[in-house]
Amino acid sequence: MYKQAIESFRSQDIIEIFNQTFYVSYNTKLVLGGNEPLYQPAHEHCQYHQIIFAHGYFSSALHEIAHWLVAGEQRRCQLDYGYWYEPDGRDQLRQIEFEKVEVLPQAIEWALSVSCGLEFDVSSDNLSGIVINRLAFKQKVYHQVLTLLETGFSPRTRILLKACQKAYNTPDLCVESFEYQGMYQLV
Numbered sequence: 001m002y003k004q005a006i007e008s009f010r011s012q013d014i015i016e017i018f019n020q021t022f023y024v025s026y027n028t029k030l031v032l033g034g035n036e037p038l039y040q041p042a043h044e045h046c047q048y049h050q051i052i053f054a055h056g057y058f059s060s061a062l063h064e065i066a067h068w069l070v071a072g073e074q075r076r077c078q079l080d081y082g083y084w085y086e087p088d089g090r091d092q093l094r095q096i097e098f099e100k101v102e103v104l105p106q107a108i109e110w111a112l113s114v115s116c117g118l119e120f121d122v123s124s125d126n127l128s129g130i131v132i133n134r135l136a137f138k139q140k141v142y143h144q145v146l147t148l149l150e151t152g153f154s155p156r157t158r159i160l161l162k163a164c165q166k167a168y169n170t171p172d173l174c175v176e177s178f179e180y181q182g183m184y185q186l187v
Helices: 011-026 058-070 092-116 134-151 155-168
Strands: 028-032 038-040 049-053
Touching: 011 028, 011 049, 011 058, 011 155, 028 058, 038 058, 049 058, 058 092, 058 155, 092 134, 092 155
Parallel strands: 028 049
Antiparallel strands: 038 049
């Protein structure tokens, strides 16, 4: 599988790809932010919707984009799509809830990562909480990717995947696209 060096992934590149792809049609821009990611719908002080990603990390941008790609039209009119977020330090029950809602966005993030030539790893987003079985979570995300490959990605996701593949000169996605990261051991 084709991969680029991590240094070649500039946040400005994914900002340009996303904004050229969706600003006109969805009045939405990807924006570099500070410490915390946020989705901010258009309001009286900003005429467009903003997907704000943290610290300028390329992977953070892909993760936040994936949440936008999952969110339906009504959710995209609400701050942070109207979802709850419980910060670091979740107990076992809350972590299970967190992972249930993260499987689809992280599967899409993985597909975006592969389309950019970037390696992917799941984010359990619970550094100071309970011990997490990352492998089990990654397996769930992997199976979701396989389902998406079989049933098809949403129209917005397909558009962005193609834009990333074109920008990074990567091939169309297939099952083997995800096996290079060791997932073939999980099936």
